[in-house]
Amino acid sequence: MDKEIKDKIFASIGGHFLVDLYSPLLPIILPALILNMNLSFFLAGLIVTAFNVTSSVVQPFAGLYSDRTGKKASIWICVLFSSVGISLAVLTNNYLLMLILVSCAALGSALFHPAAMESVFRLSPPEKRGVFNSIFTTSGSVSYSIGPLIAGIMITFYGLSSIAWLVIPGILGAIWIYSVDKKFQTSHVAFFERKRPVRKKDRAKYWWVPAGLVVTLCSLRAWTYVGIITYLPALLILGQQGMDTITTSLIVTIMLFIGVSGQIAGGYLSDRFGRKNMLVFGFASAVPFFCLIFLTQGWLMYVGIFMYSFFACFCYVTSVTMMQELLPGSVGFASGLTLGLCVGVGGIGAAIIGWAADGMGSLPDAMFLMVIPTIICPILAVFIKYPGNERIRKNES
Template identity: 30%
Template sequence: MSQQAVLPMRAQKASESPIYKILFIIGLCHLLNDAIQAVIPAMFPILERSMGLSFTQLGVIAFSLNMVSSVMQPMVGFLTDKKPMPYALPIGLSFTLVGILGLGFASSFGTIVLSVLFIGLGSAVFHPEGSRVAYMAAGSRRGLAQSIYQVGGNTGQALAPVITALILVPLGQIGASWFTIVAALAVILLIYIANWYNQRLKTTPNPASMKRTSLGKKKGLSKEVKNTLALILLLIFARTWYTSGITNFYTFYVIKEYALTIKESQVFLFAFLLSGAIGTFFGGPLSDRFGKKNIISFSMLASVPFSILIPHVPPTMAFIFLILTGFILMTSFSVTVVYAQELVPGKIGTMSGLTVGLAFGMGAIGSVGLGYIADWIGLQSMITWLGVLPLLGLLAFLLPTDQKVWEWNQK
């Protein structure tokens, strides 16, 4: 049934197998990159106490990190679609290394913002090219390959509570500087990836250009494709605002409402992020089997009952509902990337930068907006209203089927 919708796209490459070694290494690099980024929100409770920062200032820090990524990612993807840049990967992580070192020794709010700008710049360079590497190594299993790549990033984000409990609480802000070791390891691994990537370009046509000639015959994107792309971005908006609210502010909520310590509150956040990482992994293979539209629709709507109830139940039930919400909601994370890449063939980096970069950008705007709302109407009310955002997932039913997307690309 729904499997038939994905068969046409896979028919020409049915004999190709994924290059798992490359996929696992780029996934590990994604884990290391995003673990470094996770240090920033993980430090929020510490910075709030040690520097007396408001929720709005914490939102500005998150905004500074994520907005640079969101603005730069589509630009990097657009440039590398024209001319792939294998060695941009280790260079980008070098910016991150400088940023995390600065964060560990920052003595003012302004210095913190400057440091996270460097980290955001490194992320902007890494993500589109990392996604391209996953595409090149995918063979016929694009959903699976993108899941392996993206689950690395989401697992890195899930490490934030562990980082807080084991490193930042005992060591304080200076503990962030220890992550220069993590950044250095990522740079070394990415040099290996860049060498493979460079050799691949010499022996195989640029995967982003395989369908570019047929795309170039068209006068830009059709109205249907533009509308579908806008719909995908709106769904990403809803998903990311929700996850941003939970990631940045839910620990404050459980500390206040359930009288938990910082370490205890991190268990809730870890459960949400880890279940989200697991959901990310399963989303890709499920979309290869059941279709991308079906998985995107399921991930948005099936999470609604749990997200609405989380603020109204006792701590044990809230913990369980957080796990369920994280798993279900994030099954669509890698799927939306592949959907957009197949919606606009030949623009692998641009679509990756737009979908993943926009997710960071929406998270940036959401961090500031939700922080302001929390200061204005109270943290409890903000968390309560946050739970209705996944209802926007009803719009997923308007997405064209995988079969329809394939037919558009044959015209």
Template identity: 25%
Template sequence: MMQAQKINANSDQSKAQTVYPILIVIGIAHLLNDALQSVVPALFPVLQNSMGLTFTQLGLIAFALNATSSLIQPIVGMYTDKKPSPYALPIGLTLSLFGIIGLALAPSFWIIMISVLFIGLGSAAFHPEGSRVAYMAAGNRRGLAQSIYQVGGNSGQALAPLMAAFILLPLGQIGALWFTLVAAAAVVLLLYIAAWYKQQVNKSKPVEKIVVHKKTMKHEKRLNENKRIIVFSISLLIFLVFARSWFHAGITNFYAFYAIENYGIPIADSQIYIFVFLGAGAIGTFFGGPLADRFGKRVVISLSMLGSAPLAILLPFVDPTFAYLLIAIIGFIILSSFSVTVVYAQELVPGRIGLVSGLIVGLAFGMGAIGSVALGVLADWIGLTNTIIFTVCLPLIGLLTFLLPSDQKVREMHN
């Protein structure tokens, strides 16, 4: 009986169809959500000039935004694993809408901090359930599905320097009000997604629990060994994403200032470097999922960090023209594993989609907010150039990826 149920489950999974319309809509919603979140770092040059904020204060703003999201996402994921909440998606974007309004009208540093907390809360509500929608619509193309979802988010982040150059710099802080239209559009899309999500929940049947009363000592030993491997692997994966997030924070928050200081270019031109990095990263995110489906998730995770490491180390020592090409290649390679790490973690801990997505997308990535503060303090202390040199060495931590179990090992553990 148990074997028959297992065969049926595998058969159902193999026949599952990929729901591309839902994946495209949730990807667009992810783009809009992360574009709203990217308004905050895009405002940094404006706020530094208008309010005289220090690098440390800018780091604290980034920390407030990302730490709020990171600490709450795993909690939201744990709750929705037990009780799916389709309407958490539009509710989250409504919170972000309030945050954007506050950000545009904020007269002081502390009002800005409160406003970004609302944006962080909105992101925390959106991301775990967004990952679940992508998982539900994936069928048997999990890598591709997660890439479509995540490339939306990375594309939204890539818009930040363009927003700074063409909207926020000309209009100033009040220009952020234009993004209330973006938030409203996202809420409408997510109401559609929530209706589909609710239908899927209603269609699903309770899974019959099978209790095995007697287990051999050999089976118990294998279960304990697998548990140790899973705990170690998830912990290592979180650390690797943490390191990648520090690198991401260093480039997106401080490389523009480095370019202004070392290349003597205006603020608007410096934002193009960030756009190139994030735009190439969005393309890399899209291709990373299908490559992982074909060659393995651990392979892509390893190559994304180790392949980008030597190029990243060269970045502070090249001329401004070559830096465009180099930063594009770095962005493509290092962010190619963005969606892959989520799918790898989901397969390590099947059945806990919300919690795992909250840990990887939220906690681990959000812990990079600590990097924003640390790098801001470091820039005030040892200078911007030395801080960028420290940042570009972080991908070398990718050597630890060889300690992760192979894809085949992960499959064997759950057979």
């Protein structure tokens, strides 16, 4: 592997770190926005919804378009949009302008993921493809985990407006990625040739039935997980816990890091024991820990928060892999569905929980309603007709 190809791969990995650094800032910002702008829980949740819905609508189509034509968005522009949109949203008191900025950030994220994932997959040597894909996924998960802590420290010591300074690493990263792209395009024009269209015979008969169930499961999982991430800071800061922003940010960061370990465990164990088996196991294990969050206090509540995150992410990476194997030849489209559409459904669910909290007058009671999709997930997972891992490998060979 020559230097230009390696630089191009790591530019995609670095871009993933930057893009996923900004989206988890929203839940940490929300409590301050609720107080500063006198927002209801519904309007606060709608900010997250604007981000997730915009990403969900664009991402599957971007992935499908890339699969069929080989054309994709410039990664450096996506990084720039993501950083500018989120960072500058805190400087305005105009709610509509804030939604526009957040939506622009979501657009950058939506276009980035299928483009970057396809580049890493295509440029990596076959014998190292798994390693580079793992590094790519982990880079985003790590930045997604540390983002809330960085935001919490900045808000506590320097105020909400200090978040605007986070636009600097995004701009510098975009400049670096742009320079790498220019060198790469000059020396490796062949890599930009049009790819072959997706062939229907690559897909199993009635592929849409198990794929539809996987998308449904991903959507229900995203509803509860995004809901927890969105409202957990408000629950801990504004609720009976009465925590400060730094402590809350630390809890969310630990929760997200444990989710990273769940992703790694889910991918490894699904290779060994089968995707469906691990999907059912993960969803079933998440149910009791979700209940601990709202039915207990003290250390048991924290066990519930952290272990729910572990099993929710455990199921996430398994379901994404299942979707890619159900749609061979359409990696961008499969990723767009699981990373985009399903997360968008989760964003809509966050707004519904906010609406329910306003109506019920209780955020904890409204959040506990998410136990319903949490229980439905393992039941639906049992009914997925999915070939075993050995059969998948045999079909691919």
